[in-house]
Amino acid sequence: AQSVTQPDIHITVSEGASLELRCNYSYGATPYLFWYVQSPGQGLQLLLKYFSGDTLVQGIKGFEAEFKRSQSSFNLRKPSVHWSDAAEYFCAVGAGSGYSTLTFGKGTMLLVSP
């Protein structure tokens, strides 16, 4: 079965600074990887996804993520954080493109300081 680890429970970043949220997955074959964002009291919104092709994927709101098979990682990055990016971020893994279930990490709460 697949699993996801998000090592950082909370991260605080100054507005305008760069951001990297870490995600490590465990799955034997090529995974289907996602990043979702959840604002307080809201549902989950897809930021980006990866299954194959270019290992650097672009998403909405200026986010990008890089798939590194050798490190079993799919870290999320943004060059300049805005106050509106404060939210909880979830990494998720599916067992290939025809996945039945999606397994989520425990989330990383991003706080943005002025």
Added chain:
Amino acid sequence: NAGVTQTPKFRVLKTGQSMTLLCAQDMNHEYMYWYRQDPGMGLRLIHYSVGEGTTAKGEVPDGYNVSRLKKQNFLLGLESAAPSQTSVYFCASRARTEKYSGANVLTFGAGSRLTVL
């Protein structure tokens, strides 16, 4: 296009009471899911369905039952609610595709907040 609709949005129960959460999707999706979200635990899969009339257990199925009598609806039932079931419940759905495509993405509902006293 409403997407995924969950009802009710909020509910307070007493221990031992029963209730049903309804998830409805209008995207003709084959797969549907129920997750629960608790602080520091992320989203954990309760039950899921890969088609009308089929259901399967997820990571945390105990204390819950589900039914998928119609393709567009996925019901989550609590027969005898316990305080440990206080949580936010999310329903999600996706299309069945065998190859990589933009359809291989879960669409989530807005959530249902359940409190069991």
